[in-house]
Amino acid sequence: MTLDLFLLQTFTGLALGSILVLMAIGMSLIFGMLTVPNFAHGAFYMVGAFAGVVALRLTDSFIAAIIAAPLAVGALGMLVERTLVRPLYGRGVDYPIVLTFGLSYVMVEVIRILFGKEGIPFETPEFLQGAVSLGFGYFPLYRVFLIGVCVVVVGALYLCLERTKFGLVVRAGAADPEIVRVLGVDIRKVWMLIFGLGAGLAALAGLLAAPMRGVTAEMGIPVLVEAFVVTVVGGMGSLVGASVAGLLVGVVMSLTSLFSPKFAELSMFALMALTLIVRPRGLFGRPGHLG
Amino acid sequence: MDRQSPASGWFETLARHRVALAVLALAAIIVIAPYEALATNILIYGLFALGCNLLLGYTGLLSFGQAAFFGLGAYGCGLSIVHGGLSVLPAIAIGVLSAIGGAILIGAMVIRSRGIYFSMVTLALGQCVSALLYEADGWTGGENGLRGINAAHVNLGFFNVNLLNPTQKFFFVLFFVALALAIVARLLSSPFGVTLEAIRENEKRVVACGYDAQATKWVVFAISGALCGLAGSLYAVHLSIVPIDIVNYHSSGLVVMMSLLGGMGTFFGPFIGAAIMLLLEDVVSHFTSHWQLIVGLLFIALVLFFPRGVWGTLLSYVRSRA
Numbered sequence: 001m002t003l004d005l006f007l008l009q010t011f012t013g014l015a016l017g018s019i020l021v022l023m024a025i026g027m028s029l030i031f032g033m034l035t036v037p038n039f040a041h042g043a044f045y046m047v048g049a050f051a052g053v054v055a056l057r058l059t060d061s062f063i064a065a066i067i068a069a070p071l072a073v074g075a076l077g078m079l080v081e082r083t084l085v086r087p088l089y090g091r092g093v094d095y096p097i098v099l100t101f102g103l104s105y106v107m108v109e110v111i112r113i114l115f116g117k118e119g120i121p122f123e124t125p126e127f128l129q130g131a132v133s134l135g136f137g138y139f140p141l142y143r144v145f146l147i148g149v150c151v152v153v154v155g156a157l158y159l160c161l162e163r164t165k166f167g168l169v170v171r172a173g174a175a176d177p178e179i180v181r182v183l184g185v186d187i188r189k190v191w192m193l194i195f196g197l198g199a200g201l202a203a204l205a206g207l208l209a210a211p212m213r214g215v216t217a218e219m220g221i222p223v224l225v226e227a228f229v230v231t232v233v234g235g236m237g238s239l240v241g242a243s244v245a246g247l248l249v250g251v252v253m254s255l256t257s258l259f260s261p262k263f264a265e266l267s268m269f270a271l272m273a274l275t276l277i278v279r280p281r282g283l284f285g286r287p288g289h290l291g
Numbered sequence: 292m293d294r295q296s297p298a299s300g301w302f303e304t305l306a307r308h309r310v311a312l313a314v315l316a317l318a319a320i321i322v323i324a325p326y327e328a329l330a331t332n333i334l335i336y337g338l339f340a341l342g343c344n345l346l347l348g349y350t351g352l353l354s355f356g357q358a359a360f361f362g363l364g365a366y367g368c369g370l371s372i373v374h375g376g377l378s379v380l381p382a383i384a385i386g387v388l389s390a391i392g393g394a395i396l397i398g399a400m401v402i403r404s405r406g407i408y409f410s411m412v413t414l415a416l417g418q419c420v421s422a423l424l425y426e427a428d429g430w431t432g433g434e435n436g437l438r439g440i441n442a443a444h445v446n447l448g449f450f451n452v453n454l455l456n457p458t459q460k461f462f463f464v465l466f467f468v469a470l471a472l473a474i475v476a477r478l479l480s481s482p483f484g485v486t487l488e489a490i491r492e493n494e495k496r497v498v499a500c501g502y503d504a505q506a507t508k509w510v511v512f513a514i515s516g517a518l519c520g521l522a523g524s525l526y527a528v529h530l531s532i533v534p535i536d537i538v539n540y541h542s543s544g545l546v547v548m549m550s551l552l553g554g555m556g557t558f559f560g561p562f563i564g565a566a567i568m569l570l571l572e573d574v575v576s577h578f579t580s581h582w583q584l585i586v587g588l589l590f591i592a593l594v595l596f597f598p599r600g601v602w603g604t605l606l607s608y609v610r611s612r613a
Contacts (some may be wrong), residue, residue, distance in 0.1 A: 009307050038408050039544075080611050087595060095594045098551055102543050109584035122405055225418060225540065232411045262426050269419040273400060280404055280601025 004136040009258045015143035017250020018150035018172065022205035023227035025060055025157065026198030032174045033194050035093060036085055041202050041227060042102040042220025043107035043247065048073045049210045049219060050111055053120055062125035064086035069207045070200035079200025083194045094211020104220070110219045119216030128211075141255075146208055150290020153204070161239060170194065174237055229268050233275045234252055235285025245283060302610060310476045313559050314469045318462075320566065327457030328529075329573055333465045333566045336524050338460055338471055338551040340561030342518030345455035345475065347547065348556030349484070350511050351491030353410045355543045356397065358418025360516040362538030364390040364523025367532045369437045374430070379445045379454070383467075383524040390520020391513055393420065402505055414540050421538040437533040454528065454545040464525050471518055476516070476558065487511055491556075548590055554603025 022047060030038050051072050055065035084103065088095045124142050131138040161167035173180045173187050181187050206219070213219060230249050234241025249268055256267035275283060305312060324330035339361055346352040371377045377385070397420075400442045401412045419435060424431050431437050436593030445452040445463065478484050486507050489497045527533050536542065538555050545568075553564025568586075576582045597604055 013532030031407065035407075037410065084591065085594070092600070093410070094347070094551075094555075095598060097353065097410065098548065099592055099594040101548070102587040103595070105583045106591070107587075109581050109587065113581060115582075177414055221541075225414070228411055232408065232415070236407065264424045266419060266426075269415045269422070272412070272415050273419075274403060276408070277400065280408070 005258070006255075008134075008137045008139065009254050011139055013165035013251030013254030015250070016254060018147050019205045019209050020226055020230045020250055021154060021243050021246030022201050022208070023039055023223060024230035024246050025154065025239055026201035027156040027168075028228050028231045028234065028237055028239065028242040029194050030198040031231065033170065033177075034081075034085070034089070034096075034191050036088075036096040036100070036195075037228075038095065038100050038195075038198065039097055039109065039224065040080070040199070040225030042073055043104035044077060044199040044202035044220075045209075045218035045223055046217060047107055047111065048116060048200075048206035049122070049215045051122075051203060052207035052210060053122065054216055062128070063094055064205065066207060067146035068205040073174075073203030075241070078192050078196035080199070081195035086192075087193065088189070089280040094149060095109055098134030104224075108217050110218070115217070116160050117217065119214055119219075122210040122215050124211040142211060149204075149208060153201070158239060164243070173225075179286065226268065229272045232273050235282030238282070238284040241284030294612065298367060301537035307363045309558055310469070310473050313472050314465070316559070317465060317468060317562060321458065323462050324570065325600075327461050329569060331457070331461045331464050333569050334461070334468050335522050335529060336546065336549060336563035336569060338468050338525070339519055339546050340445075340553065340565050341475060342473065342515045342522065344550040344553075344555065344557075344561045345487075345511060345515045345518065347550055347559070348554075349479065349491060350487045350508065352399045352508065352512075353547070354413040354512075354515075355410050355547070356401075356413030356415075356420075357515070357519050357546055358416035358538050358540060359397070360394055360519035361373035361392040361523035361526070361542065361546075362420060362424060363393045363516075365399045365527040365533045366431055366437060366523075367520070368524035369527040370529075372440050373437065373444060379442045379528055382442075383521070383528065386524030386527065387517055388608045390523065391517045397472035398509045398516070402509050402512060403447055403525030409566045414543070417493065417538075417540055417543060420511020420578065421540075422554075424538055425535055431533075431535075435538035436535050436536060438530045438531075439467050439528055440533070442531060452611065461528065465548070467521060467525060471500070471521060472558075475518070479558070483507070491505070519556075539586075550587075551600055552589070552593060554600030554606070556598070557602050557606060558566075560600055560602035567601060 023041065027038055027041050030036055048069050051069040052065040056062060081101065082196060084099060085096060088099060104107070108231070117207040117285075128142045128145050130141050132141050132144055150210070169180065169185055169190055173190055176188050205223075226239065226249065230245045231242060232246030233249065234243070249271065252267050252271055253264045257264040281286070292481035317337070320333055321327060321330040324333065336455050338359070342360070343354070343357045346354050346357075363384040367389030368382045371382045371385045372379070373383070375385075397413070397416045401409060402415065404412050425433055428434070442454050444454055452463050452464065479487075486497065486502055489502075490504055490507060494504050523537075526537070549568050550561050552566065552567055553560030553562065571585070571589075572582055572592075575585050593600070599607065
């Protein structure tokens with residue numbers, strides 16, 4: 001056990017955490033605004049990876065796939081919100097859970113019908129192969145790219161939420177949708193956009209994870225649980241919380257697996273239990289209508 | 292929903308004898324189901340959903356970790372037969388006790404969280420239990436599940452139940468289900484049961500009225516865990532193996548679906564939900580391997596068009612006519 005190995009593993013954790021951050025931000029925004037715990041988030045992640053595979057076959061460009069897949073899945077998300085989730089607003093938290101749970105079954109099964117049950121191998125794109133020196137060791141270039149994409153996306157989202165008029169409406173809507181509606185904003189359009197944004201972010205995460213984990217219809221299942229843990233640890237509805245907690249969970253899991261791989265998954269739940277005992281609303285959660 | 296004023300009328304008369312009627316209806320499953328093992332499965336999953344419904348339907352707590360207690364029951368019962376060499380009845384008792392222990396422990400951690408946090412924390416802690424059972428593979432068989440549970444017969448002194456005979460096994464399981472139904476019915480008509488429904492409707496007011504909502508929730512969480520654990524124990528006896536998948540959160544989700552399909556907060560709904568789901572699975576899987584697609588579409592349709600569930604919709608229709 002050397003310091004270099006420790007640092008390297010921490011970096012691996014940050015790369016895994018980046019994927020979780022992208023997942024958890026969408027989930028957290030959707031929950032914070034719509035009060036919908038999106039159990040189909042893992043399915044959007046999985047569909048994103050398959051959409052990426054299709055885009056890659058069509059265009060032969062990874063960058064094009066990275067742009068196309070989130071847009072396509074984002075549109076799918078907006079459609080889902082408009083047709084399935086919208087009738088449920090104001091009916092309590094149980095019904096959206098069941099609905100999105102059922103939806104995830106449908107999405108997984110449709111993908112199995114379309115692409116088969118075996119899954120599809122996914123090569124790391126050529127220009128991102130190889131490793132870079134970080135001073136304490138060599139690190140796969142692709143993972144550096146992954147962290148970079150995550151930083152850019154989160155940064156852009158943060159600016160959008162804090163500096164634009166749309167962001168203002170979103171934040172106000174999360175705090176009190178009634179008042180926002182009274183002030184003349186069509187909050188339902190914002191909700192639809194947020195659901196689409198969340199689905200798109202999940203798709204991006206799925207596609208980015210594809211070269212490391214492969215593409216299967218079941219790939220969203222473990223990630224869904226991890227993303228829920230991150231959202232809860234960070235505090236539902238908090239962008240900063242989701243980002244910090246995502247990286248934290250990634251690093252904790254990664255370091256635990258260095259000592260004992262068997263307990264990596266368990267460490268995540270232990271972290272969550274600990275957080276909730278100390279801070280029942282998560283690290284950055286605010287008291288409010290979220291429970 | 293099930294609470295009725297002491298009025299007259301045939302509906303109320305039937306409702307007063309709901310335990311006996313429920314047990315009779317459940318006994319008929321063995322005739323309706325295509326084979327006995329499926330009928331037994333319906334009983335077991337119905338019992339599991341009954342435990343889940345006590346939290347979800349009556350107290351308004353959506354737990355996504357009930358599979359942990361089902362699993363603790365199944366492994367507790369299975370392990371004491373495989374490694375402890377116990378006979379079936381004490382093994383079932385140990386299964387139920389381990390589920391209660393787990394529920395008291397997990398309940399202490401989760402009972403303070405509300406709403407969605409409650410669902411998430413139960414999910415996470417349930418996965419913790421699943422991970423522990425998975426990693427203790429020297430004992431539990433890990434990925435392969437716990438195998439070789441030898442539960443061939445139960446000696447009651449006056450009668451020797453042969454569990455290798457599917458019909459006798461069905462009625463053996465039905466006995467425990469009837470017991471559970473009687474306990475739940477008694478519980479629901481007690482002041483404790485009324486407090487549960489009051490918590491579902493308005494927890495703040497319950498606290499303001501001087502009731503200890505936290506303690507009540509903790510107790511009902513343990514009772515629900517006991518019912519799920521009993522279902523798990525019977526499952527281990529029924530199948531003679533315990534697959535690790537049953538502890539997964541998908542299993543928790545499945546049983547939540549069964550409660551909803553039948554009708555949240557109805558006494559008999561969970562069994563209706565379990566029966567519909569398992570019969571449908573059995574029939575549909577003859578025609579297609581994409582069984583999940585049908586289930587998923589069913590859930591979506593259910594939430595959008597029948598939020599009260601099959602039994603709940605039926606009950607409110609009958610009640611409006613009676």
